[in-house]
Amino acid sequence: MNFFFCLDDTNINSKLTIPKFQNEQNLKQSILLFSLHSQNNKWILNKTECDSDCDFFYIKDKDHIHNTIYFLAQENDAHNIIKNNVISNINKLTDTNPAFRANLEIENEMGGFSSYQSDYPFDMIKISNGILSPLSILLTENADINKIYFRNIFFKPTAHNGNYYIINKKQKKILEQGIIETNKTNIIHIKNDFINEENYFFTSNISGIPIYFSQKNNHISFEHTHPPHQYILSEDKYSLVKNLKKNFNEIIN
Amino acid sequence: MKLLIKKIYNHPNFVFLRNLLDFNPIKINTSHISPNLSVSDGFLWRTEKNFRTIFKFTDLYKLFFGELSKVKIVFYDKNFKQLKSLNFSDLNLYNNLTIDKNFMHGIEDYGTFYIFHETEKNIDSIIRNSCYTGYQKNNKIFSFVHGNLPTLVNTKNRKIQKNIIGKSLFFYKNYKIQKNFFNYDFSEIFLQNPTNSKIFFFLNNTKYSLNKYCSIILKIKKEKIINLKSKCFIFRPIVFSYKNNYIDVHHG
Structure with missing residues (x-):
């Protein structure tokens, strides 16, 4: 459904x-x-x-x-x-x-x-673990506007808060953090300086779909990223992704 | 007993038969792919009509296993004739490749490309590159779309093995795109035959054919519904819709 x-x-x-x-x-x-x-x-x-x-x-x-x-x-x-x-x-x-x-x-x-x-x-509405998505893949460095629409639907009607993070993986550093809510399209503006291969969008306890928006001279790009497990066809997909997210959880904790 | 039946039912030869007869087919069949191999979606490049294509791809072995990949990207024209092949090593985690007419030695046309990863290490996983292509017309913003159909796999002896997307022997299937196309100036439907034999297909009532792995872009205007009918289990297009001076690209 x-x-x-x-x-x-x-x-x-x-x-x-x-x-x-x-x-x-x-x-x-x-x-x-x-x-x-x-x-x-x-x-x-x-x-x-x-x-x-x-x-x-x-x-x-x-x-x-x-x-x-x-x-x-x-x-x-x-x-x-x-x-x-x-x-x-x-x-x-x-x-x-x-x-x-x-x-x-x-x-x-x-x-x-x-x-x-x-x-x-x-199947996604009962999930409370977070998402990990690289910033440089779908955003445009020299765009006039870059933002992420992060949509969550939760099976309970509550609007509870969680955090999103922009993380530099190489430096193991949180560049930005903010509040996101369940059962909402959260709109997160992304500074153009953040768009490079070291930086990721990460949430630890709210799942959802990150939809990337770039606009330049009124032309728009609008697309979501795959969850990382889609890159693995073998049965170890979820353990590999868990491993990957572990590094990010360590940074925010 | 149940386990044995299940094993027989999912045996590659039985799956082949199920697919031929359209009996509970496996639309995307990766059961015959061995670990340590790399699967690629079929990606579209286009350089005609002032288009440029950008491919944004991840070194998947580096991402998941901390191991550097050797990456091979193979380009084909719309008739599946190989045009060029590039080998990369020591890649960044995320990489960009711009495909324009200069890159294609002056060719202003379209076709497909595939990306395969290799590693020296024995990694007990199968990776699928389903990364992102952006399309830019007249130097406007790139409009991005993710890969949407695993098509080819590279074997250890570097030959390209096929047969991921199956097709029925007897029955035509509908693939109706879940979008209303009527209010655009026009749209283009990019289709690739993802099977290893010739297919015939209908776009609404017009019949076409595509040889194995060949591709075509079809222009449509003022049609509300696009229905693709073929014997291929998944015949999933990339859509370009045009309105005024703007373009939208997405998978179907």
């Missing part, structure tokens, strides 16, 4: 286009789009009213409450998503290989735009 999200950045418009079909086949026309947002530590479930046609649901920033997440379900199933105030996995509509994805497109006021095929898998 996959969830979908908008960006909620006041300086950028985002548009989420959620398909009513899998890569290989159509879904039933009775599939509807639902949303969840947290309020006073409770999940609030709504049926989403938005533009749609026979192929897609279309959601714009202005159509929704910040940090809302979306999912597809049959009408009579949707209410099962919350059990004991936590999110449950209720269907396999979006369990496909390759992953079921929505198109998340962003646009600046000059019409510069970029998108990627986005999703947030159910």
Whole structure:
């Protein structure tokens, strides 16, 4: 089961286009789009009213409450998503290989735009370990703006805080640290000086998807990094990544 | 008994049969790849129409094992004819390679490339290079996309072994891109045949063919849905969408 999200950045418009079909086949026309947002530590479930046609649901920033997440379900199933105030996995509509994805497109006021095929898998929402991502891969040193959208969805409706770190691995030094929250798109501006191969974005106890944004002369690049275990095909992938993160955990502790 | 059945079911020969018959196929089959080998996604380079490509790649052995890699990057044209091959040693952890028409000896076209890592040490793991390519048109910003399909593996005797992405013997599969293409000036769909034999495919209702590992860029305009139908288990494109003066690149 996959969830979908908008960006909620006041300086950028985002548009989420959620398909009513899998890569290989159509879904039933009775599939509807639902949303969840947290309020006073409770999940609030709504049926989403938005533009749609026979192929897609279309959601714009202005159509929704910040940090809302979306999912597809049959009408009579949707209410099962919350059990004991936590999110449950209720269907396999979006369990496909390759992953079921929505198109998340962003646009600046000059019409510069970029998108990627986005999703947030159910398996990730229960994870509390952090992420590690190099800064130099997807950011642009001479861009006008560089930032990371770090999106977390947590299975509980709580907004708890954690830290993010910009770490120079070679010097074993924290260059910057700040607060990030669960169930939110956290926006982290990156100084151009930080963009080199020694520096990493690291979180120790909040998982999520780091989406990298660079803008120069109103042209945009917008893409997420792979989690490191995707570079390993053998069964030792998680132990290798754990080892890799160990060095960073030692630096922040 | 259950274990034995499972073992038979997942035996490479049985997997081959399952895939041919489209019976619970393994779409990305890496079971036949030995440890210590390096798998590469199929990456697109393009230098035509004022494009430049940048490849941002990681020395994966250095990242995970603290060992330096020897890296080989092999470039092919769209007909899978090898154009050039580069060998690197003593790389940085993160590396950039710019591919423009000068790099390609004046060629203004497109094709594919693959990256393979080698190490002297015996490392009991299989690595996959699925790094990032950026595409820049008319000197604007590079728009990045990550690798999306493991395609080739380099064996110890430096021959390129294939057969990671399977295909069905009988049945066509749909691969409908989960995006609405209608509101762009136009889009381009980059496709590579990731299998080791010729495939026929349909982009919506138009039929095309691609020889093994060959690639093609198809222009589409004012179509809402792009459906790719082929016998290949995963026929996943890279998409370039154009609106006004701006470009968006992402995997499909």
